[in-house]
Amino acid sequence: MVVMLSSPHAHGGDSVRMMMLTVVLALMPATLVSVYLFGWLALLLILTCMLSCLLTEAICLKLMGKSLSTLLDNSAALTGLLLALTLPALTPWWMAVVGSVFAIVLGKQVYGGLGYNIFNPALSARVILLISFPLQMTTWIAPMSINMPPLNLYDFSTCLTLFFTGVDGLKLSLDAISMASPLGHVKTEWTLGIPVAEALNHYQYSYLDAFLGKETGSIGETSVLALLLGGIFLLARHSITWHIPFSYLATVAVMAAIFSAIHPDHFAPPMFHLFAGGLILCAFFMATDPVSSPVTPIGQIVFGIGCGILTWSIRSFGGYPEGAMFSVLLMNCAVPLIDHYCRPRVYGHESGRKR
Amino acid sequence: MPAMLRNLAQRLGMMAHSFDGGIHPQQHKVSASLHSEACPLASLYTLPMKMHIGSPCSPIVAVGERVLRGQKIAKSEGYLSVPVHAPTSGRILRIEKAAIPHPSGMGIPSIVIEADGDDNEEQILEPINDWHNTDPALLRERVRMCGLAGLGGAVFPTFIKLVQDSRFAIETVILNGIECEPWLTNDHRLMLEYADDILSGLAIMMHMVKTASAIIAIEENKADAALVMREALAARDDMAEVRVVVLPTRYPQGSEKQLIYSLTGREVSAGKLPIHIGVLCLNVGTTRAVYQAVVKAKALTERMVTISGDAIAQPGNLRVRIGTPMRYLFGLRGLENFTGVRILHGGPMMGELLRHPDVPVVKSTNGMLAMREASFMGAHTQEQACIRCGHCSEACPSSLVPNLLVDQCRSDQFEKAEAYNLFDCIECGACSYVCPSNIPLVHYFRYGKGQIAQQRREKVFAEASRERSEYRDQRKERDKQALAAKRKSVRKTHAPKVEVVKENGPTTATDVVNNDKLNKGNIE
Numbered sequence: 001m002v003v004m005l006s007s008p009h010a011h012g013g014d015s016v017r018m019m020m021l022t023v024v025l026a027l028m029p030a031t032l033v034s035v036y037l038f039g040w041l042a043l044l045l046i047l048t049c050m051l052s053c054l055l056t057e058a059i060c061l062k063l064m065g066k067s068l069s070t071l072l073d074n075s076a077a078l079t080g081l082l083l084a085l086t087l088p089a090l091t092p093w094w095m096a097v098v099g100s101v102f103a104i105v106l107g108k109q110v111y112g113g114l115g116y117n118i119f120n121p122a123l124s125a126r127v128i129l130l131i132s133f134p135l136q137m138t139t140w141i142a143p144m145s146i147n148m149p150p151l152n153l154y155d156f157s158t159c160l161t162l163f164f165t166g167v168d169g170l171k172l173s174l175d176a177i178s179m180a181s182p183l184g185h186v187k188t189e190w191t192l193g194i195p196v197a198e199a200l201n202h203y204q205y206s207y208l209d210a211f212l213g214k215e216t217g218s219i220g221e222t223s224v225l226a227l228l229l230g231g232i233f234l235l236a237r238h239s240i241t242w243h244i245p246f247s248y249l250a251t252v253a254v255m256a257a258i259f260s261a262i263h264p265d266h267f268a269p270p271m272f273h274l275f276a277g278g279l280i281l282c283a284f285f286m287a288t289d290p291v292s293s294p295v296t297p298i299g300q301i302v303f304g305i306g307c308g309i310l311t312w313s314i315r316s317f318g319g320y321p322e323g324a325m326f327s328v329l330l331m332n333c334a335v336p337l338i339d340h341y342c343r344p345r346v347y348g349h350e351s352g353r354k355r
Numbered sequence: 356m357p358a359m360l361r362n363l364a365q366r367l368g369m370m371a372h373s374f375d376g377g378i379h380p381q382q383h384k385v386s387a388s389l390h391s392e393a394c395p396l397a398s399l400y401t402l403p404m405k406m407h408i409g410s411p412c413s414p415i416v417a418v419g420e421r422v423l424r425g426q427k428i429a430k431s432e433g434y435l436s437v438p439v440h441a442p443t444s445g446r447i448l449r450i451e452k453a454a455i456p457h458p459s460g461m462g463i464p465s466i467v468i469e470a471d472g473d474d475n476e477e478q479i480l481e482p483i484n485d486w487h488n489t490d491p492a493l494l495r496e497r498v499r500m501c502g503l504a505g506l507g508g509a510v511f512p513t514f515i516k517l518v519q520d521s522r523f524a525i526e527t528v529i530l531n532g533i534e535c536e537p538w539l540t541n542d543h544r545l546m547l548e549y550a551d552d553i554l555s556g557l558a559i560m561m562h563m564v565k566t567a568s569a570i571i572a573i574e575e576n577k578a579d580a581a582l583v584m585r586e587a588l589a590a591r592d593d594m595a596e597v598r599v600v601v602l603p604t605r606y607p608q609g610s611e612k613q614l615i616y617s618l619t620g621r622e623v624s625a626g627k628l629p630i631h632i633g634v635l636c637l638n639v640g641t642t643r644a645v646y647q648a649v650v651k652a653k654a655l656t657e658r659m660v661t662i663s664g665d666a667i668a669q670p671g672n673l674r675v676r677i678g679t680p681m682r683y684l685f686g687l688r689g690l691e692n693f694t695g696v697r698i699l700h701g702g703p704m705m706g707e708l709l710r711h712p713d714v715p716v717v718k719s720t721n722g723m724l725a726m727r728e729a730s731f732m733g734a735h736t737q738e739q740a741c742i743r744c745g746h747c748s749e750a751c752p753s754s755l756v757p758n759l760l761v762d763q764c765r766s767d768q769f770e771k772a773e774a775y776n777l778f779d780c781i782e783c784g785a786c787s788y789v790c791p792s793n794i795p796l797v798h799y800f801r802y803g804k805g806q807i808a809q810q811r812r813e814k815v816f817a818e819a820s821r822e823r824s825e826y827r828d829q830r831k832e833r834d835k836q837a838l839a840a841k842r843k844s845v846r847k848t849h850a851p852k853v854e855v856v857k858e859n860g861p862t863t864a865t866d867v868v869n870n871d872k873l874n875k876g877n878i879e
Contacts, residue, residue, distance in 0.1 A: 006458075006798035008784030009726070010380055010537060010703040011734035014791040016742055073739070115740030115792075241745075295745040295756055344754040346776045347375070347612060348625040 016114070019290075020074035022239045026230035027081055027285065033226040034219040037143035038089040039153030042219045044163045046084040048093055052100035053080030060109040075114050079103050082122035082285060085220020086278060086325070087129075089141050089153075090178075093163050095133060099125045119332045120289045123282075123325045130320075139178045140216040151177055181217050182210070183277045183321040186268055195265035200272070210275035221278040231284035240288040243300035244307075248283040249274060251308025259316070267316060279311060282324040292332045299335075299342035306331045372620040374613040376752045377605040378785045380537050380704065382576060386663050387540040391548060391672040394687070400442050400468045400678035401715040402428065403455045407504035408511050409435030414466055420447045423477035425654045427500075428466055437502045437512045440654040441468055442676035444475040456681075456700040456717060460710040468678070480652035491519055491563040494649055501648035502655045502718075507531060507542075507609075507638030508701060510719040513645065516635060517563050525564040526633035529618060530557055530571040530642055532580065533602065533609030536702025539722040541659040542639050544672045546573070546580040550587035553639050556646035558593055564635055569597040570618050571639075576604045606704060607783040611636050613752050625779055640721075660716055662688050664724035666696045675716050681723055682712040690725055697731040699724040704784045739792040747786035747796060753779045757786040757796050764803035769810065772803050780804075 034042040057076035061068055083103050087096065106128070107121030108114065130137045141151075151172065152158050161169040167177070180188065182205055189199035209215050213223025221227070234240045256270035273279065278286075287293060287307050294303045307327045314323025405411035412429035422428055422441040429439040445468045453465035483489055483497065499514035530553070534542040546553065557569055571588075573581045578601070585599045602608055602617055612623050614636065621632050629636050637645075640659060647653040656677055663670035668689045675684065681698070690696070699706040700714075701722055716723075747757035755776055763772035777800060786796040 005708050005735050006795055006801060007706055007708075007782075008704045008787050008797065009697075009699060009706065009708065009731060009734050010784075010788060011736075011790075011793065012378065012380070012788050014746070014789060015793075016739055016791045019742070019744065019791050070739075113740065115742045241749075290742050290744040293743075295743055295748050295758060339756070339759065343756055343775070344375075344748070346625070346755060346779050347616070347753040348622050348627070348779065349776065 016073045016075070019239060020078050022237050023234065023285065024074060024078050024081060026233045026237075026239070027078075027085065027220070029226035029229045030085060030220045030223060030281070031081065033213050033223040034085060037213060037222060038141075038219050040156050040159035041089045041153055041163060042084075044093070044159060045087055045089070045091060045096055045219060046081060048096045049084035049087075049100050050077050050080035052097045053077065053083070053104050056101050056104040057109070060104060060113075064109070064113075066113070070114065073114065076104060079108070079121045083125050085281065086122065086126045086218045088137060088139055088217075089143075089219050090139050090162070090167070091136060092166055095129060095136060099129045102128050115291055117291055118335070119329050120286050120292045123286050123329055126325055127329060130325075138181075138184065139174065140181050140184075141177050142179055142216055143214055143222060179216060181277070181321065182215050182272070183315065186272075187315075187321040190266070196260075196268050196272075197264065200268075205272075207271055207275060215276075217276075218278060218281075221281045224275050224280050227280040227284060231280075234284065234288070240284070241297065241300065243297050244288045244293060244304045245283040247301045247304025248287055248307045248311075249279070251305045252279060252312050255309065255312040259312075273312065273315065277315075277322040278324045282307070282311075282328050286325070287328045287331070292335060294335050294338045294342065296339065296342050296344055298344065299338040302338050302342055303331050303335070306334065371602075372617055373603070373605075374608070374616050374752050375754045376748075376750045376785060377607065377613075378750050378788050379604070380606055380788060382604075383538045383663070384540050384543070384576065385538075386661055386670040386672055387543050387577075389671045391541075391544045391659060391674055394673040394675045394679065394684065396443060396470055396472060396474060396676070397679050397683045398470055399448070399680065400445070400470060400676065401453050401465050401680065402439050402442070402468065402678045403453065403463050403465045403715065403717060404429055404439065405455075405463055406439065406510060406677070406718040407437050408509065409433065409437075411463065412436060412439050414450050414464075416447050416450075416466065418447050418449055421445070421471075422447060422468065423475050425480075425656055426477040427502075427654070428468075431499075435512060435515065437499060437504055437514070439466070440502055440656050442656040442678045443468070443470045444473050445470040454711075454714050456707065456709055456714045456720065458707045458709065465715075478652075480654075482652045483649050486559050486649050487562060491517075491565075494559065494563050498645055498648055501644075501653070503641065503644050503648060504655075504718050505638055506640035506644060506658055506718065506721070508705070508719050508721050510717075513637070513641055516630070516637065517560060518630075519564060520630070523630045524633060525566050525630065525635045526568060527619070527635070528557065528561055528564065528566060528569040529615065529629075529634060529636040530569065530639055531609055531611070531614060531636055532571060532573045532577070532584070532639045533614060534577070535574060535604070535606045535609040536704050536706070536722070537606075538663045538724055539661045539702045540663075541661045541672050541721050543577050543580055545639050545643060545659050546577070547583050549643050550583050552643045552646045553584075554587055554591060554594065554597075555650065556642035556644070557597070558591075559645055559649050560635070560637065560642065567596045569594070571597065571599045572614055572618055573599060573601055574604045574608055575601055606785065607752055607781070610752065610781055610783060612781070625776075655718065658716070658718065658720070660684070660720055661722035662725075663722065664699070664726045665730055666690060666725040666727045675720075677718060678715045680712075681709075681714055681716060684716070684723065685712055685725060693725075695728045697726045697728060699726060703734075704788070705782065735795075736793050738794050741792055741794060744791060746789040746791065750785040750789045752783060752785060753781060755780060757800075760803070761794060761796050761799045764799040764806075767806070769803060769807045773807060777803055777807070 053076045083099055103121040103125035107124040108117045111117040167174050185203045186199045211224045252273050253270040256273040259267040260269045294300050310327030310330055311323045314326055410433035412431050414429045416428045423444045426441045427438050428441050431438045448467045448469040450466050452462040454462045495514050495517050503513035504510040532542050532546050571584055581599050581601050588594055607613055615634050616622055623629055644655050657674055659672055660675045661672050698709045698712055700709050741758050751757055760772055760775055760777055780800045782797050784797050
C-alpha cells in the first residue's frame with residue numbers, strides 16, 4: 001500500500017508527552033518543598049489527585065471509545081499534580097478525588113479532551129471546590145508543624161488518619177491547628193479598618209519566609225523560590241515564553257505600586273502581592289497552559305496584563321482574598337477573541353488583521 | 356532572542372535584518388566535502404514535455420529520428436515556457452506518457468531517447484564572448500532558447516526574470532547560494548568548483564538588467580564556499596560592487612522573500628514579485644547555466660544533483676544529464692533494492708515523496724534522497740490533537756498563526772482561512788517540523804488552497820452561465836414585447852389616438868426591431 005505523505009519529511013522530535021513531562025519536572029522543586037513543609041499530608045494529597053486524574057481519564061477514554069494510549073501523554077498526571085499543589089494541606093481524601101474527577105470530566109473531557117478545553121482543567125476544578133466547600137478550602141495549617149504534638153506531619157499514621165478521617169480522627173479542634181493565610185488575614189483586618197502595615201505586623205509577616213515558603217497557603221504555592229526555579233527551567237527548555245508570566249507579574253506589581261503609593265493604608269505593597277497566594281504558581285504554570293492561553297506573543301502579553309489587572313482587583317476589592325485563579329479562568333474565556341485580534345503582521349502585508 | 360527585541364535591534368541598526376521565525380533542522384550535509392563527479396552516460400533518457408512552470412512544450416522530432424546533444428527536441432508553446440533539448444546524441448525511441456517526479460506518480464507526454472554512446476554535440480549556436488557589447492534582448496533570447504529555468508527547484512523560466520522593464524529598474528541582483536534544505540549540497544559544490552562560471556554568469560545578468568550592484572548570499576555553514584567566492588571576486592576587476600554576504604544558518608533562509616528581507620530589510624508585498632522592489636533573485640546553478648548558454652553556447656542539458664540519504668552508502672554530487680533515470684543513478688551509488696526505502700525528490704523539508712525510482716532527473720531535481728523506511732516514518736507518526744503550544748507561529752517565516760489556519764482548513768472555513776492569509780503560506784514546512792502533536796499542517800494548507808482555487812474556478816463558471824441565462828431571459832422578454840407591440844400597432848388603426856401617446860415603449864414595429872438590433876449589438 002502506498003500512503004501519500006506530504007512534505008515536510010523531517011520532524012524536530014518534540015512531542016506532547018515530553019512537553020507535559022517537562023512541566024511535571026518543572027514542578028518538582030515546588031512538590032519537594034510541599035512535602036518538606038506539609039509532610040506525608042502533601043504526598044498523600046498529590047498521589048491521590050494524580051491517581052484519580054489518571055483513572056478518571058482512563059474511564060472517560062474507555063467510555064468514548066478512544067485509545068487508552070492518550071493516557072501516556074502525561075497531561076492527566078500533570079493536571080492531578082497541579083490540582084494537588086493548589087489545595088490546602090487539610091483537604092480530605094474524598095474532596096481531592098471529587099476535585100480530580102471535576103478537573104478531568106468537566107475541565108477537559110466534556111470539551112473533547114486534550115487540546116479542546118477552554119479553561120485550565122486544574123484551575124476550574126480548584127474553583128469548583130472553593131465554591132462548593134468554602135470552609136475546607138480556606139482552612140490552613142502552619143507549615144513545618146512537626147513538633148506540635150499531636151500534629152506531627154512527618155508521622156505517617158497521623159497524616160493517614162488526618163487525610164482519611166479529618167481532624168475528628170485525631171480528636172483535635174480545627175481552631176487549635178488552623179490559621180489564616182496572609183492574604184486572608186490582611187483582608188479581614190482591612191475590613192475592620194486596620195491599615196495594611198499594621199495587619200502585616202500583627203501577622204508577623206516576613207518577606208523572606210514568604211520567598212522560601214514558610215508562610216502558609218496551599219501546599220504547592222507557598223515557596224516563591226521553588227516555583228521560580230521551575231519557571232526558569234520552563235523558560236530555558238522553551239516550554240513557555242516570557243510573555244505571559246512577565247506581563248502578568250509586572251501588571252500586578254505596577255498596579256500594587258501605584259495604588260499602595262497613593263493610599264498605603266488601604267492597598268498592600270507590590271512585594272506582598274507578588275509573594276502571596278497562588279500568583280507565582282498561576283503566572284508560571286496555570287496562565288501559561290498552552291491549551292487555554294493565546295498563541296501569539298502579542299496576545300499572550302494582553303492575556304497576562306488582563307490576568308494581572310483582575311488578580312489585583314479581586315484581591316483589593318473582591319469578596320475573596322485571593323484572585324489569581326479567578327482571573328486566569330476569566331481571561332481563558334477571552335482567548336479566542338485575543339487570538340483573533342492579536343495576530344502578528346504577516347510578511348508583505350501592511351496589517352495582520354484582515355477581516 | 357525574543358522576536359520583539361530582535362525587531363527593535365534591527366530597526367536601530369544594531370543587528371542585521373533577519374526574517375521572523377525559522378527552525379534549525381539537523382543538517383545531514385554529508386556530501387558537502389566530496390568533489391562532484393560526472394555521471395557516466397545512461398542508455399535511455401526520458402525528457403518530459405513540462406520541466407518548468409508554465410505551459411508544456413510540444414515535440415518537434417519524430418520517432419526514429421537521430422538527434423545530437425543540445426538539439427532542440429520540443430518547442431515552447433506560449434510565453435511562460437522554455438524549450439527542451441536532447442541531453443546526448445541518439446535516436447528517438449518513443450514519444451509517449453511517462454512518469455515524472457511527482458508524488459501522484461502521474462505521467463505526462465515525454466520523449467524517450469536511446470543514447471548511441473557517442474555523445475556528439477550539435478554546433479549551431481555561436482558563443483557570445485563579447486556579451487558586454489551585446490544587446491540584452493539578444494542575450495535574453497539566448498537564455499530562452501537554451502531552455503533555462505530556475506534550477507533552485509521552482510523552475511520558473513529564467514528569461515522572464517531578465518526582462519528590462521522601464522517601470523521596474525533592477526537595483527540589486529541577489530545570487531541565492533543559501534541551500535537551507537538539509538542533506539542537499541549541490542549549490543555548495545557548484546560554488547566551490549565553478550566560482551568563476553557563476554561570477555561570469557552574474558556579470559552577464561548584471562549587464563542585462565543594467566545594474567552594478569549584486570549580493571551573493573551564502574549560509575554560515577558553507578564558510579568555505581564564501582571564501583572561494585570572495586577570492587574569485589577579488590580576482591575580477593569588473594565586480595567592485597558585488598558583495599558576498601554570509602547569513603546565519605536557519606531554515607528557510609533560502610526562500611526568496613525571506614532572503615530578500617534578510618539582505619535588504621525590505622519585504623516583497625503580498626501578491627507582488629521581487630522585481631517590484633528592484634530585486635532580481637537567482638540561484639547559483641541557474642547563474643552558471645546563463646554563463647554556459649551565453650559564452651559556451653550550451654543548452655541546459657546537465658545539472659548538479661545531490662544523491663544522499665541514510666540509505667545511500669556513498670553519498671555525493673553528480674553532474675547529471677537531464678532525463679537520466681533515477682534508478683540508474685541510485686544504482687551507481689550502490690542502491691539497487693528499494694524495499695524498505697523511501698525516495699524523495701528534493702530535500703526533506705519541501706521535497707516530494709516518490710512512489711518509485713523509475714522517473715527521470717528533470718530541471719528541478721536538486722537532489723534525490725533515499726531514506727530508510729524506519730527513519731522516514733519517524734517524521735510521519737500518528738497525528739494528535741493540537742495543544743495550541745504556539746510553536747508553529749513562532750517558527751512561521753511569514754508570521755502566520757498556523758494552528759488557527761489548520762482548524763479553519765480542516766473545518767472547511769475557507770473564507771476565514773483566506774482572511775487569515777492562508778495564501779501567504781510558502782509551504783516551507785517549519786510549522787509541521789516543530790509540531791509536538793505531529794500535525795501535518797502544510798498538508799492541510801495545501802488542501803485549503805486547492806479547495807479555494809477550485810471554488811474560484813466554479814464561481815467563474817457559475818457566473819458565466821448565470822450571465823448566459825440572463826441574456827437568454829432578456830432576449831425572450833424582448834421578443835415577447837416586440838410581438839405585443841406588433842399586435843398593438845395592428846390594433847392601433849382601430850384605437851383612439853390618445854392611448855397611443857400614453858404608451859412608453861416602442862411605438863411602431865420598425866422601432867421595436869431597430870431597438871432590438873441595438874440591444875443585441877450591445878450585448879453580443
